[in-house]
Amino acid sequence: MYILGLTTLGDSAAALIRDGELIAAAEEERFSRVKHHSGFPYRSIEFCLDYAGIKLSDIEHVGHYWKPWILRHKAMQAAKAALVSPAMFKARADRGVAQVSESYLGMFKHAKRLRERFGPGDFKFHYVEHHQSHAASAFFVSPFESAAILTWDGTGEDTTTLFCKGQGNKIKVLKRIKLPHSLGQFYSAVTNYIGFDMFAGDEWKVMGLAAYGKPRYYDFFRDKVLTTNGHGDFKFNIKVLDHHLAKHYQFPKGIIDEIGPERKRDEELTERHWDVACSAQKALEDTGLYLVEQIKDMTGEENLCMAGGVAFNSVMNGRIFHESPFRRFYVQPAAGDAGCSLGAAYYVWNQVLGKPRSFVMDHAYWGPAFSNEECRHALNEAGLKYETVADEVLLPRLAKMIADGAIVGWFNGRMELGPRALGARSFLADPRRSDMREILNHKVKLREWFRPLAPSMLEEYGNEVFGKEHHDPFMITVVAVAEEYKAKIPAVVHVDGSARPQMVSRKTNPRYWSLIDEFRKLTSIPMLLNTSFNVQEPIVCSPQDAINTFQNANFDALVLENNLVLRSAAV
Numbered sequence: 001m002y003i004l005g006l007t008t009l010g011d012s013a014a015a016l017i018r019d020g021e022l023i024a025a026a027e028e029e030r031f032s033r034v035k036h037h038s039g040f041p042y043r044s045i046e047f048c049l050d051y052a053g054i055k056l057s058d059i060e061h062v063g064h065y066w067k068p069w070i071l072r073h074k075a076m077q078a079a080k081a082a083l084v085s086p087a088m089f090k091a092r093a094d095r096g097v098a099q100v101s102e103s104y105l106g107m108f109k110h111a112k113r114l115r116e117r118f119g120p121g122d123f124k125f126h127y128v129e130h131h132q133s134h135a136a137s138a139f140f141v142s143p144f145e146s147a148a149i150l151t152w153d154g155t156g157e158d159t160t161t162l163f164c165k166g167q168g169n170k171i172k173v174l175k176r177i178k179l180p181h182s183l184g185q186f187y188s189a190v191t192n193y194i195g196f197d198m199f200a201g202d203e204w205k206v207m208g209l210a211a212y213g214k215p216r217y218y219d220f221f222r223d224k225v226l227t228t229n230g231h232g233d234f235k236f237n238i239k240v241l242d243h244h245l246a247k248h249y250q251f252p253k254g255i256i257d258e259i260g261p262e263r264k265r266d267e268e269l270t271e272r273h274w275d276v277a278c279s280a281q282k283a284l285e286d287t288g289l290y291l292v293e294q295i296k297d298m299t300g301e302e303n304l305c306m307a308g309g310v311a312f313n314s315v316m317n318g319r320i321f322h323e324s325p326f327r328r329f330y331v332q333p334a335a336g337d338a339g340c341s342l343g344a345a346y347y348v349w350n351q352v353l354g355k356p357r358s359f360v361m362d363h364a365y366w367g368p369a370f371s372n373e374e375c376r377h378a379l380n381e382a383g384l385k386y387e388t389v390a391d392e393v394l395l396p397r398l399a400k401m402i403a404d405g406a407i408v409g410w411f412n413g414r415m416e417l418g419p420r421a422l423g424a425r426s427f428l429a430d431p432r433r434s435d436m437r438e439i440l441n442h443k444v445k446l447r448e449w450f451r452p453l454a455p456s457m458l459e460e461y462g463n464e465v466f467g468k469e470h471h472d473p474f475m476i477t478v479v480a481v482a483e484e485y486k487a488k489i490p491a492v493v494h495v496d497g498s499a500r501p502q503m504v505s506r507k508t509n510p511r512y513w514s515l516i517d518e519f520r521k522l523t524s525i526p527m528l529l530n531t532s533f534n535v536q537e538p539i540v541c542s543p544q545d546a547i548n549t550f551q552n553a554n555f556d557a558l559v560l561e562n563n564l565v566l567r568s569a570a571v
């Protein structure tokens with residue numbers, strides 16, 4: 001039985017499962033080349049069907065990640081906004097009825113859209129609540145028979161935070177927190193306050209900047225903006241900091257009086273902005289830990305699954321991993337809305353149809369792959385000179401090049417699902433070189449100096465590098481590096497002595513594992529610096545995308561499967 005799962009607004013995506021096994025999943029942005037693509041994921045669906053070699057008529061069920069009929073909160077928001085301030089009301093009104101009807105009412109037409117594009121189909125279309133899609137995306141593919149499940153994001157239909165318990169093939173909702181109380185919207189508002197762009201997904205930048213600041217505004221955020229009570233709830237005070245106003249870069253006097261005016265986009269980043277980022281980040285972490293303790297009390301579980309955009313906050317995740325009472329964790333690598341495509345499909349399979357669980361998602365390689373022949377065809381079309389080299393020779397040679405200072409664009413196997421490059425579409429470099437972060441951020445990726453870079457490491461070396469047990473295959477937690485190790489890998493250690501590792505498994509990515517192992521044999525460092533293979537655009541998907549990036553950016557070598565292009569000899 002084939003089930004298709006869909007995310008159809010921001011970060012749209014499709015996922016395909018067959019008899020409960022994930023077959024294929026990808027984000028639309030990788031095909032359209034538009035970051036955070038919003039809209040029906042035609043190309044992702046086409047990829048999923050082609051990958052499986054099936055037609056729409058083979059699909060029995062479609063799971064959709066949103067219930068479009070829950071619109072009541074929109075009217076409530078508008079009414080509340082009018083009470084708070086005319087400016088806020090205007091901000092809401094500006095979004096327009098047309099957009100709401102296109103975005104939400106348009107979801108009722110998706111079954112028709114599928115048939116119009118992909119031919120006849122006799123599938124049943126299921127609308128799954130957004131947060132239950134997130135919950136399913138984490139728990140049903142986790143290794144746990146039972147677990148507490150916490151999902152948190154900007155908002156779903158009207159829920160922002162969902163507490164669940166998963167047991168076997170069922171998820172039970174225990175509690176929900178609704179708008180306007182949203183950790184995601186709190187963080188997005190801070191993102192815009194610091195002059196970044198919440199629509200561009202700039203929340204990462206706040207977390208990166210936070211490492212440089214001091215929490216001198218922490219009390220303000222915890223007392224006035226993001227408060228918790230004795231009942232396991234949190235409150236986001238939109239009179240002081242409002243996400244919808246922040247979208248328009250408007251900030252109430254209440255916050256400006258306390259922490260100063262917002263930063264305009266072209267203004268210099270100063271220590272005050274670092275401190276605001278640091279304070280807001282700490283407020284988020286402490287609120288997050290508080291909620292995690294609540295769900296521990298509610299469930300008594302040893303295992304915790306997390307999803308939703310807030311679960312991308314790897315610094316908070318690191319604290320949850322090491323400070324919370326839970327013992328084991330699973331964080332969905334596509335924790336944002338793209339992963340809901342997968343979640344909606346599993347919700348139908350397990351929760352609706354009652355089928356048993358049989359699948360664990362232990363890697364993120366669910367996108368398209370390209371053969372050596374396809375790679376060579378693209379290289380020939382581009383007129384680039386290349387060598388085709390077997391792995392036994394290629395991997396040691398690449399390790400040596402990287403150890404000698406080269407930056408390599410590495411294109412290997414099926415593309416990752418989720419925003420992290422995990423060794424399928426990655427830039428690789430030497431983590432020992434202290435100048436490598438600046439070179440990569442400034443000269444290759446053309447982005448801010450404070451963006452941290454992360455290591456991909458052999459999973460067997462966790463204890464040596466961190467001085468304690470830590471396992472994270474998805475680069476989604478930040479953990480302190482052991483004191484004696486910090487000086488060895490300056491390019492991937494944050495200013496506060498932490499790192500965000502991907503622990504690479506020989507089982508799930510043997511070729512990447514072997515490349516890192518070749519680097520270890522040369523240098524005794526069991527890791528490479530890994531950052532996503534893209535420059536100011538979505539991560540590359542096809543050989544053509546990789547070649548375009550190679551031709552327009554400044555890095556030394558391109559590896560398309562077994563085909564090696566050296567810049568010094570490329571044309």
Ligand SMILES: [Fe+2]
Pocket residue numbers: 130134153154155156308309336337
């Ligand atoms: Fe979400």
